[in-house]
Amino acid sequence: MVKLSKTGWNNVIIFSVMGFILLINATNKKIFSPDEGALNEQEIALVGTQNVILTLDIHNVVAIERIGRTWRATPTHISGQALAQMMMSWQQSSGEAMVQVPEIDRQFSLDVTLDIAGQTQPLQLNFYATEQQLLIFNQLSQQWLVMPIAMYGQLFPQEIFAN
Known part of the structure; x- marks a missing residue:
């Protein structure tokens, strides 16, 4: 030794x-x-789990803001566990990048604006629901994403648009 x-x-x-x-x-x-071949079909997060959402504005109809570790919606159509689940879906959702720009009528978009902590510009997303898929256009990155249509119900629960 x-x-x-x-x-x-x-x-x-x-x-x-x-x-x-x-x-x-x-x-x-x-x-x-990631290798070069997998770059074309990669999953891209809507917000990302490392980013903190401060506010979420859906088409100037519903505004959701962070209050500590909880959320508050204005008007109060959704609250509590349902609102927390919706915001968790926003935090964890991701879609596949689209190579080809889809042909859709842009006047039927659902516009969403997100304020993210530490970012100077808000994240602006346009959602288009088709019969089979949910198309998302990120205005900051000028990129199209596609998700299964079932994600629409998780990101936008029915209670949000209730009168």
Whole structure:
């Protein structure tokens, strides 16, 4: 066995742990980095789980704002657990990027404006519901996304538009 002082052994342990961390980090980047072929069909988050939604305005009909860890809708057609579930859907939803621009009538869009913490410009999204899918146009990135039509009910519950 090698004879080292206490500080010598501490240095050996420190450098071996650092080397192990670098090894894990390097293999993690190789395993989980997207390749060039998967770039065309990648999932893009509407908002992203790391972003914090401050307000959500749906077509100047309903305004939802964050109050601490809870949400408040104005007018109060939806509240409590249903509102929290809706906002969780917004936070976690993602769609596939569309390569080709769809042909739709843009006057039938549902306009949504989101204020995200730390961003100077609000995120503006236009939603178009077809029979089979939900099309989303992100005005900031000028990108089209597609989602299953079932997501429409999660992002826009019926209670929101109740009179």
